[in-house]
Amino acid sequence: MRTMSVKEIRNRINGQLIQGSDEFLVNDITYHQRKLGQGKLLFLREKSHINWDVISNSTPCVIVTDTVYDKLKAIEKCTVIKVQDIERSFWRFVSSYRNQFSIPVVAVTGTSGKTTTKDMIKHILSFDRNVTGTKTSANSRTHHLTYLLSIESNTDAAVFETAVGAPGDVLSASRYFKPTIGIITNIGVTHLDGCKTPEAYFQAKAEMVQALSQKGTLIINADDANTRKIKLDGFQGKVLTFGITHHANFKASKIQYGYNGMKFALTFRSKTYSVFVPGYGVHQISNVLAAFAAAYEMGISIEKSTKRILSFRNLPAHLECSKGLGGCIIVDDTWNSNPISLKAAFRVLNGIARGRKKIALIGEINALGELSLDIHKETGEMIAKNGVDVLITVGSMATEMAKQAVKTGLKGEVHSFPDIHGVYPLLEKMLDEKSILLIKCSASDHSIINVKKKVKRLRPK
Template identity: 45%
Template sequence: MNYDPQQLIAPNTMLFIRKSDDINWEELNNIKPLLIVCDEKEKLQNQALSQITAIYVRNLLQAFFVFCTYYRNLFDLPVVAITGTCGKTTTKEMLKHILSNEMNVQTSVSSKNEPRQTLTYLLGIDDDTKAAVFELGLGNTGNISYQCQIYQPTIGVITNIGVHHLDGCKNLDGYIKAKSEILNGIRAGGTLIINSDDENTKKLPLSTYQNKVFTFGIKNKADIYATAVQFAEKGMKFQVHINNKKFQAYIPGYGEHQVYNVLAVLAVIHELGLSVQKAILKLRTFEQMERHLQFSKGVGGSTIIDDTWTNNPTSLEAALKVLDSVGNGKKRYLVLGDIKRLGKFEKKYHMELGSLVATYPIHTLITVGTKAENIAKQAIADGTSAKVYMYKDIKGVYELLEQQLDRESLLLIKGPMSSRAMIQFAKQLKSSE
């Protein structure tokens, strides 16, 4: 672990200390046994380390990677690494739901998938662990390569590639290239699982990829695919086809994207040599994640669809499809916040979303934030039939909706990712049943 004065350090710890770390040596000297790895010889020589074993290294980062490689190689187990613009967390949680029933599985927590959290998750593997499932976060080029160096996955999954984090990857091509880093990160003899229907995934440099590729899809040819996809009571019904076998499936939670998540999960299950049929049965009891197109009763007897977990063009398009599928005979309301991390392409993609919104029969469109204004303005320019309101922030939106929402109203909320104001706004609407 890296030194953190706020974190409790237990005996039998290997501690990597940087030159910039302000160390409480007296406290460390009382922890035994303890191994310190440091790249500043003077820092070690000037301290009384009677109870501490210390190793001086010339390059701390290199030593860190050597240790990580050593630790990872102590365990011969399947490690699944999941990336994609949307569906990472849901796919990971579905896998956890299935695997935990049969084995001890180590996973990343919620959607906490930043590279700096990678080591903590890796070190959670021990002799009792039979499998591991981790998300790969992507904010900048190189993030996935870094995480793969630590995890050394045997199975890599790309759920889809949309538009996101263009500020850290410069443009869409850079973003696709950053996602493709997983190809070189999968261990020799491993498997890459990809979406055969996703257009940007088709741009991956698979011609130079040496390992196995396993595909999932609905529209195009795939190794595992779904047919007869339809909305059912509180979820989706469909048929799963694999190895000339057909299974009836159901997953809680609305949307075609949810079916894609299931197919990705079942592809992993197949590659692990486990029963696809048992996994399908287990998924019937999967609990839909909070703020992932979560349906609730709200103010005036309305139905609130809380999709505030994340916000990007891909997830908004999926949410609009769900709204359209379940909204027959309803007044459809949209509250849309800014989409962040689009770099210099912010205006372009917000305007494109405005054009997309204009193709749907929306009763009322409300945008929140200066960036989201471009959604509203473009929807108006494209002839939307919706009543359109533009707000700088969330203040006043509740008061507007409180007067309009009734039992015939269906409201979809999508806001800036991790926006406390938007999350609280959704709670306020749901608590006013």
Template identity: 40%
Template sequence: MKPLLLKDIVREIDGSLVKGYEESTIQKVVKRQSNIDQHVLYFCLAPYACNWDLLKTKQGYSIVVDHLTGEEPIHKDVNIILVNDCKEAYWKFICYYRSLFDIPVIGVTGTCGKTTTKDMINHIAKEDLMVHKTFQSQNGLHLNHGYLFGLDDSTQLAVFEMGVAYRGNVRSSGRYFRPTVGVITNIGEAHLEGCRTLENYIKAKAEMLEALSYKGMLIINADDENIKKIDMSNYQGKIISFGVNEEANYRANKISYANEGMNYTLLNSGKQYTVFIPGYGEHNIFNSLAAIAACHSIGISIETCINRLQTFRTMSRHVKIYEGYNQSMVIDDTWSCNPSSVKAAMQVLKNISKDKKEIFVLGKMQRLGKHLQEQHIKIGKTFMEMGGLDYLITVGSHAKLTGMSAIENGMAASKVIMVDSASELDSVLEKLSGENSCILFKMSLGKMKSEYRQVVVKYRQA
């Protein structure tokens, strides 16, 4: 955090310093009483949230309150700021703190590819700029406060993931981050548990326009049918697109699978560029296009972006390839599991398995709410439309619906194996694995029993 003088904070939040020293320096801002320490500013956001008996032994901190009785047991070395409304004061302060940084801030949202796109942007920019970014895929609203106060005088670029569980999430993140560049990677069928319908989910992602204050740079996937449903009529800023669509500003063609990655030709403003990115899958090409467009928008040349992406490495459990157990080829894509990422993983399996036996291990797709059964059934049909599989192994009762759907759509019942435990899965894979097999694990391991992780680790290792 950039250190601030208390008197400046009091001015910006329209408060009154009823006790203390206005020249005090604030080095940290917190919303939890347990985090109070010296040089800390605490906003008492919940009514009567202050436990003054616990606070009476602490000193050297500052507190913002909207209610005082005059009988609070307060240490003499404590600054007290009185405001009309603590929550309103907090948001005034958030707005003030963000305004102290006249730097490019890139917000990234989308069903799939948020983390990879954000990490690609960081990988490209970090050689020239001091970058502050969200950690891995941790983009929960409760983390926004800490991410904002990670900005300091050394920060030259910020890249924030802006996730969606419910409508209003991107709007809330936008109040903290106020991005100058917004990226929407894609909009698939996910997070229906909180958003209820795809239409609501699209509207939730469309809040990126509001986060940008309907100005600035908006970077969107030109091929995504759901993004096309967003009402852009009130957007006053510049809209840039990426994809394979001929109208895309950053367009990929001549796409091919290469050794440990993807090749393609990038077309932009009448020029052509040869691109290689590590990691398999056409979805990864879209991630790279979004990252290149974002970095180019802040002044990094396309040539530099392409050159630096050659050394990019994806996060663990994001379509990672291994020469694994029993000489099997193993694809670990177990970070998350939703319809969009399942289709992308299937596409990778189809393209790299070559003549090997294709084995797809599918777990429960997450956060689909009342649409869970419908989406699992739909994926079974999709598998068959994409060419089918040699073996489909489903894990648990929900994924079983996908197996039954695959059978209904023409897959031999003997090729669909339904298991309910890690030991069953291991037993089946022992029989099917071998040098002529390609095993794809597609599940959200973080939401499953640890025994399943042990199975995946076993088959990843040679």
């Protein structure tokens, strides 16, 4: 955050100084009482649960409030700013802080691929620009203010993830970030515990169109059936598309699996470029196409992006390959799990198996609400179409996935476990140098993660 005086902040939110000094310098701002500390400013929005001890122990600090409490006035070295409406003042500050900076701000949403796409954009830009943005995949609404304040006077660009846990999340994020470029990687099915229906989830992702100003740039996946349904009639900004199977501004062809990555030809404006992107899978090509499109909008040529992406490295557990028990190959995709990423993982498994025995250890898909059973069965059909020599599932819903896979033609062995007990002994018997094991679950599935740690070992030097 750019250091600001109390006087400057008061002027931005139309506040009245009740006690303390206008000259006091603020180095951070929060709306969580537990994050208050010396030199920080707190917007006191949680009126029903005020922890006076936390405030007392955080001085010198600044409190913005629309109710001046006697207990607050009694705290020494606590500067107090009185406003008429705490919520309105908070958003006034957010807007004024963001408006200080005339820089490109990218917002990335999608069911899968948004973390990798965001990291690719940051990587490409970082060669000659000061870039801030979302760290790993910590993209919840509670991080928005912190990320906004990471934009400082020397920041050249910002790249943020805008996740969807419920309708309105993308629009809420846009109030903080005011993106100039918006990306929708794809729209599948997840977070139905918050969105309730696939239609509501679709509309929540499509909020990206509203999140952009009419001068903004929208970058969307031409191959994704749901993304193609987004209505753009009222959008007057620029639209760029990326894809492999459908016509697109940034189009990939001649795709090959290479050593630790993917080779392909990129066609843009009638010119073709040879590209290698680290990381396996056709989905990785979609990610890099979206990243190249965003970088191009920010003045980075395709030639430069092609060179810079060579040094990109995925986050751990994103289809990460290593040696494992018995000399097998482990494909670790345990960062997150949804139907789109599961399909991508099985495609990678088939793409790199090269004659090895294909074994898949699969956990349940979370956050599917009332449609959980139906979606697990649909995922089972996908597994049957892609094929695997051995399917191992953990959990009752994953068992239904396995049953549906068998029902729709899966020919391999199937082992379904209600819980993790018995999985590792089975893998001990199966894994050798002629096998490849895909482990697919969410990071919160600790039982499978623990088995993963047991079967993985470092690649020999």
